[in-house]
Amino acid sequence: MKDNNKIKDVSMTTLGGVGEIGKNMWVLEIGDEMLIIDSGVKFPENDLLGIDLVIPDFDYVIKNKDKINGIVLTHGHLDHIGALPYLLKEINAPIYGTKLTLGLLEGNLKEHRLLKDTRLKVVNSGKKYQVGSFEVEFIRVNHSIADTCALAIHTPLGPIVYASDFKFDQTPIDGQVADFHKLAELGDSEEGVLALFSDSTNVEREGYTLSEKVVGETVEEIFRGARERIIVATFASNIHRVQQIVDAAFKYNRKIAFTGRSMINNVDIARRLGYLQVPDDMIVDIRDCSDLPDSKVTLLTTGSQGEPYAALTRMARGDHYHINIKKGDTVMISASAIPGNEKFVGQTINKLYRRGANVIYEDVSGVHVSGHASQEELKLMLNLVKPKYFVPVHGEYRHLYKHADLAEKNGIPKDNIYIADVGDKINFSEDKVSKAEKIQSGDVLIDGLGIGDVGNIVLRDRKLLSEDGIIIVVVTIDKHGNILVGPDIITRGFVYIRESEELIESATKRVERALKDCEENNVTEWSVLKDTIRKSLNNYIYQKIKRNPMILPVIMEV
Incomplete structure (x- = not known):
């Protein structure tokens, strides 16, 4: 300065x-x-x-x-x-x-x-x-x-x-x-x-925090004992971890494929800049892994945090485009769960076990520091x-x-x-x-x-929708406020209509009575009509099934 x-x-x-x-x-x-x-x-x-x-x-x-x-x-x-x-x-x-x-x-x-x-x-x-x-x-x-x-x-x-x-x-x-x-x-x-x-x-x-080299020793031991495919999930940015996995695969004469957008991108960047050494003839396309003996395949993937659409999670669910988990696979999750992700990681591990994989993760082995x-x-x-x-x-x-x-x-x-x-x-x-x-x-x-266009009010509405769903009440009126059509009730995430016809019919009648009162009293202001619809349903719905869905009145004028 x-x-x-x-x-x-x-x-x-x-x-x-x-x-x-x-x-x-x-x-x-x-x-x-x-x-x-x-x-x-x-x-x-x-x-x-x-x-x-x-x-x-x-x-x-x-x-x-x-x-x-x-x-x-x-x-x-x-x-x-x-x-x-x-x-x-x-x-x-x-x-x-x-x-x-x-x-x-x-x-x-x-x-x-x-x-x-x-x-x-x-x-x-x-x-x-x-x-x-x-x-x-x-x-x-x-x-x-x-x-x-x-x-x-x-x-x-x-x-x-x-x-x-x-x-x-x-x-x-x-x-x-x-x-x-x-x-x-x-x-x-x-x-x-x-x-x-x-x-x-x-x-x-x-x-002291353990050296990254400790992971390399564990990884090599896992590669030495595995007889089928080895699938490793780790942070795509941990280039030193990726290098140790590549080194172990090379030592045990395995090909390696990369999957997951961030993994592929980071590996390409690290190789181009000289931070990661992988022989060209060692890399195979994930689509060609099925042409190789399982004992010659290593797959390096994203998904160590149990993200719903990450490659490892999709494999565990059985809906990955090219590779799915099968009995005998060794799956190594070489990362610790970020706070808040523990549940998702646990779910992924359980699904991997259900598909017959041998799962190795931080709690049971030194695959992460x-x-x-x-x-x-x-x-x-x-x-x-x-x-x-x-x-x-x-x-x-x-x-x-x-x-x-x-x-x-x-x-x-x-x-x-x-x-x-x-x-x-x-x-x-x-x-x-x-x-x-x-x-x-x-x-x-x-x-x-x-x-920045999503704030507390939008999040509150999303939370309400996720918990109790929505009731949409559609009413058509003329320019004098007379009801021409409706009310029609549409629900999403609230109840299954075919099994709740009595509840919906009763709710419709309550709205009809409330709107009839407004018509008789010459109430035509839209905001008052909408508020009347909400009030007619709020307490009734809660009394009947103890739920508080979002109630959205829709008024159309013809």
């Missing part, structure tokens, strides 16, 4: 990623200039009916878009880059990230037809870059995706270290150990680290960086509070620890950390091509 003696305060504003899993986005401000750190999505929970994605509220950055120097990315997971196509429709700023991170982002930008107009700047870990007036260092750390970096952003009060999602893997698959030296150098520098923002996801786990730091690694990060202030990030509130407690026990004064809520603008000065203000923030819901 340029030297400016007038600048005293530095602020960080969170637009997501605290008190929740996903939707990570921060804005650093110094004077009249801004730097955006990540912009991710969150996947919808069960109560968000029909919603595809959840993104941050961009109102604050849109209002200040002339101040934005650029966007810096820590890694290529969707909870850190998935919202960028939506953000870039509102602002135009250069994006800085490592080669794989930008390679994965390009795919998203192509889908939104934004790639041509987006300025992508490839960076290398271990280097400093000038992003407008901000000086940013990209520091190599380990995670469940290659090319992950922590950030050191230099400010007039000292560097801010944003530790991203990370762990310290002493034996990483690609041999790229985290840059302990740079982290320690920052911590031991004369100015010292102003603040550390650190991953809290695994703060409840004692000890986390990409997030456990307690001892979190302590090590604190001890290396030695920050003046500490802000736990990347986790639900219980994770943030436990991480704050861990930091306090590790020597950070309680007054120097800030637990953030989404929308907090955190102000750092030479003598304290405090909330400067609360800015507009929250969730924006994506449903198909609609962005």
Whole structure:
């Protein structure tokens, strides 16, 4: 950052990623200039009916878009880059990230037809870059995706270290150990680290997170013992995991096929950029697997989270286009369930067993290790960086509070620890950390091509429809308000009409009587007629069958 003696305060504003899993986005401000750190999505929970994605509220950055120097990315997971196509429709700023991170982002930008107009700047870990007036260092750390970096952003009060999602893997698959030296150098520098923002996801786990190499040993053991087809479901972005599966298949003379859109896309990107090595003659089309002996087939697929339309889930149901599970298959689910997905994963496992598969998953075998730091690694990060202030990030509130407690026990004064809520603008000065203000923030819901057009009222209606269905009452009137045709009652998701004719007939008569009263009293206002129809049915339906369907009057004038 340029030297400016007038600048005293530095602020960080969170637009997501605290008190929740996903939707990570921060804005650093110094004077009249801004730097955006990540912009991710969150996947919808069960109560968000029909919603595809959840993104941050961009109102604050849109209002200040002339101040934005650029966007810096820590890694290529969707909870850190998935919202960028939506953000870039509102602002135009250069994006800085490592080669794989930008390679994965390009795919998203192509889908939104934004790639041509987006300025992508490839960076290398271990280097400093000038992003407008901000000086940013990209520091190599380990995670469940290659090319992950922590950030050191230099400010007039000292560097801010944003530790991203990370762990310290002493034996990483690609041999790229985290840059302990740079982290320690920052911590031991004369100015010292102003603040550390650190991953809290695994703060409840004692000890150290296991190395990714442990999975490789388990995978090889499974391949050695399997006699029929091997089907592996894992996160498509975990290129190191994919490489270990490919290596095991190669060692045991198996061909490999890829299925699932994200798996195919990510494998293509990783191979093109040199992050994944798969011999061309080893890859087969999924449609040709039936021509090979089962003992020579390995299938790498999406669906580790039990998503209804993912490839593994379809195989388990028996409605995949090309491959279905059969007796003797070995199915390996090499991932842990994201919070909220446990039920879907369990259902998929049960269906796999019913079809005769031998299922291997995290609870019964070491086929997955986390990409997030456990307690001892979190302590090590604190001890290396030695920050003046500490802000736990990347986790639900219980994770943030436990991480704050861990930091306090590790020597950070309680007054120097800030637990953030989404929308907090955190102000750092030479003598304290405090909330400067609360800015507009929250969730924006994506449903198909609609962005933010589904709110609480629409979700409430969807919930009501899903629980009790709908009754549509159609009435035709003339211009004087006289009833010409109807009322006719149509239902969906309420009752099976052929078995409830008496109930529907009785409901129709109640509406007729209510409308007759309106006609006799010269009531012709549509809103009054509609309200009369609703009132005539609400209590009656509930008294009869204890249900509260949505009642939708439709009045037509001829």
